[in-house]
Amino acid sequence: MPVSREYQEPETIQRILHQARTVAIVGLSPNELRASNFVGFYADRHGYEVIPVNPREDEIMGFRSYPSLEDIPKTVDVVDVFRDPSAAINIARQAVAVGAGALWLQFGVISDQAAEIARAGGLDVVMDRCFKIEHARYIGRMHWLGFNTRVITGRRPAHLL
Amino acid sequence: MQNPDQKPLRSFGFHTRSVHAGARPEPNTGARAVPIFQTSSYVFEDPESAAAYFNLQEYGNTYSRIMNPTVAAFEERVGNLEGGIGAVAFASGLAAQSAVLFTLLNPGDHVVASAALYGGTVTQLKHLFRKMSVGLTFVDPDSPENWKAALADETKLLFAETIGNPGGNVLDIEPVAGIAHGHDIPLVVDNTFATPYLCRPIDWGADIVVHSATKFLGGHGTSIGGVVVDSGEFDWSNGKFPVISDPSPAYHGLAFHETFGGYGYLMKLRAETLRDLGSAMSPFNAFLFMQGIETLPLRMERHVANAVTLADWLRGRSEVAAVRYAGLDDSPYSTSRAKYLPKGAGAVFCFDLAAGREAGQEFIRGVELFSHLANVGDAKSLIIHPASTTHRQLDEEELAAAGIGPGTIRLSVGIEDVDDLIWDLEAAFARIA
Numbered sequence: 001m002p003v004s005r006e007y008q009e010p011e012t013i014q015r016i017l018h019q020a021r022t023v024a025i026v027g028l029s030p031n032e033l034r035a036s037n038f039v040g041f042y043a044d045r046h047g048y049e050v051i052p053v054n055p056r057e058d059e060i061m062g063f064r065s066y067p068s069l070e071d072i073p074k075t076v077d078v079v080d081v082f083r084d085p086s087a088a089i090n091i092a093r094q095a096v097a098v099g100a101g102a103l104w105l106q107f108g109v110i111s112d113q114a115a116e117i118a119r120a121g122g123l124d125v126v127m128d129r130c131f132k133i134e135h136a137r138y139i140g141r142m143h144w145l146g147f148n149t150r151v152i153t154g155r156r157p158a159h160l161l
Numbered sequence: 162m163q164n165p166d167q168k169p170l171r172s173f174g175f176h177t178r179s180v181h182a183g184a185r186p187e188p189n190t191g192a193r194a195v196p197i198f199q200t201s202s203y204v205f206e207d208p209e210s211a212a213a214y215f216n217l218q219e220y221g222n223t224y225s226r227i228m229n230p231t232v233a234a235f236e237e238r239v240g241n242l243e244g245g246i247g248a249v250a251f252a253s254g255l256a257a258q259s260a261v262l263f264t265l266l267n268p269g270d271h272v273v274a275s276a277a278l279y280g281g282t283v284t285q286l287k288h289l290f291r292k293m294s295v296g297l298t299f300v301d302p303d304s305p306e307n308w309k310a311a312l313a314d315e316t317k318l319l320f321a322e323t324i325g326n327p328g329g330n331v332l333d334i335e336p337v338a339g340i341a342h343g344h345d346i347p348l349v350v351d352n353t354f355a356t357p358y359l360c361r362p363i364d365w366g367a368d369i370v371v372h373s374a375t376k377f378l379g380g381h382g383t384s385i386g387g388v389v390v391d392s393g394e395f396d397w398s399n400g401k402f403p404v405i406s407d408p409s410p411a412y413h414g415l416a417f418h419e420t421f422g423g424y425g426y427l428m429k430l431r432a433e434t435l436r437d438l439g440s441a442m443s444p445f446n447a448f449l450f451m452q453g454i455e456t457l458p459l460r461m462e463r464h465v466a467n468a469v470t471l472a473d474w475l476r477g478r479s480e481v482a483a484v485r486y487a488g489l490d491d492s493p494y495s496t497s498r499a500k501y502l503p504k505g506a507g508a509v510f511c512f513d514l515a516a517g518r519e520a521g522q523e524f525i526r527g528v529e530l531f532s533h534l535a536n537v538g539d540a541k542s543l544i545i546h547p548a549s550t551t552h553r554q555l556d557e558e559e560l561a562a563a564g565i566g567p568g569t570i571r572l573s574v575g576i577e578d579v580d581d582l583i584w585d586l587e588a589a590f591a592r593i594a
Binding site (some may be wrong): 032033034035038041042045107108130133136140141142143144145146147148149150151152153154155156157158 | 171173177178181182183185186188191193213216217218219220221222228230232233234235236237240241245246247248249250408413414415416419420421422423424427428431
């Protein structure tokens with residue numbers, strides 16, 4: 001299913017990455033080999049406050065885990081979703097309800113309905129993109145692995161994070 | 162984290178990307194040229210960072226057999242120019258190819274390859290696959306039906322060159338990619354002769370592109386190197402490639418495709434295959450390749466213009482039985498060339514001397530400016546007699562399949578004044594008269 005480019009806009013992605021402080025990761029796994037754990041580890045390492053959302057765990061990576069977005073007692077800047085696309089719709093409704101800043105659907109979490117709900121609720125939306133890879137593309141060290149960041153600039157960058 | 166006054170991204174043109182892609186100014190020193198990071202290894206900030214780098218949880222430099230910032234700039238540049246998701250560089254073109262194959266194949270698998278390949282590749286496939294117990298079928302690449310007919314349940318990839326060496330066959334990429342995808346397998350294309358300036362196979366459906374960077378990318382005959390580009394589009398989790406999708410015993414159970422999405426194949430190619438085979442590109446070579454690529458579009462325009470002029474001139478010589486260059490209007494590949502190579506069919510082509518093998522060797526003795534050597538894609542014009550050199554390990558049948566006769570001469574047309582090249586070949590013709 002082709003993903004609309006309007007949910008993959010570089011400006012939106014960079015704005016989210018620069019402005020966000022708290023990242024609620026829905027479906028964060030305690031298993032260090034899972035993609036969600038890679039992203040949680042990376043986000044924590046790069047200064048974001050990681051808030052696990054996983055009803056099956058009390059604590060993940062040393063952070064208290066909440067059963068749902070609505071149980072989180074603070075502002076959520078980004079809702080990062082590692083769940084089945086069908087589950088993303090309800091998560092989008094919750095993200096709107098708690099006043100989150102952005103809904104970020106990871107690789108393969110493709111749901112136009114979820115995206116529409118979040119956008120109608122005033123959230124920025126990113127779909128079928130990885131939070132870690134996009135951070136590394138624009139601010140981090142992705143180019144050290146020979147990946148095509150598509151970043152073209154003659155300016156001296158700030159020290160890479 | 163500071164927002165660095167970011168402008169909206171633009172889709173920059175090919176010439177701009179040839180100069181800039183992968184080479185943002187170095188943040189610590191401000192160096193504008195890509196520095197040659199001539200170091201084997203990298204000091205870790207702390208033990209946690211070291212662990213994160215080795216676990217691939219963070220992008221960090223560990224050891225130059227696996228990654229190096231100068232090599233990475235080269236990789237990103239080629240990946241960008243080919244329209245791929247990224248690239249991994251290797252010590253040679255053949256090292257790059259063997260790594261592609263080693264990563265994807267297991268004993269019992271099968272590969273379908275064009276019969277009109279570079280002789281070194283033919284030898285590599287036959288030798289490597291015999292060792293790996295991988296089946297191999299060569300097909301006449303010119304008809305897509307031949308590819309389809311050769312498919313087996315065990316077939317895991319199709320392999321071809323955009324422009325065959327030295328026969329000049331132009332691959333009909335789009336239908337061959339369609340056949341591969343209909344079988345849930347990738348099409349791997351060697352794009353060395355075309356370069357991304359003349360053709361980007363990924364745009365036509367190819368999944369993996371390999372290069373000998375030694376040739377036109379480097380462009381000056383100084384360095385040996387290769388590179389693999391991945392489109393990032395192939396679904397490695399389709400059930401046919403547990404080598405990519407299943408938890409890897411060679412990387413403490415990491416499932417590369419789940420964890421890295423479209424980047425999974427390249428991550429595995431680097432973190433496992435390059436790590437284990439050890440065929441890393443040197444930073445100095447990467448630096449020279451970067452210098453070369455800055456002028457790739459300019460050189461290719463001149464290479465092609467000179468090649469067209471020479472091929473046309475050769476066609477009018479009575480000593481020449483045939484000129485096999487897809488850039489000529491009467492080439493059997495002119496339709497494919499118009500579709501896939503609108504800016505030209507490259508600068509390597511063959512012609513057959515009517516007088517055969519003896520005349521071929523005598524012709525080579527007669528040139529002054531052309532260098533007789535086993536390379537192509539140099540700014541300098543090159544000449545060789547394939548039957549006695551690059552393709553000499555092939556038997557008669559294989560030679561015929563590759564389009565090589567006893568009197569075949571291969572030219573790699575450089576960027577000199579074309580009148581001087583004609584002068585040189587005229588003298589060689591006089592010698593065999």
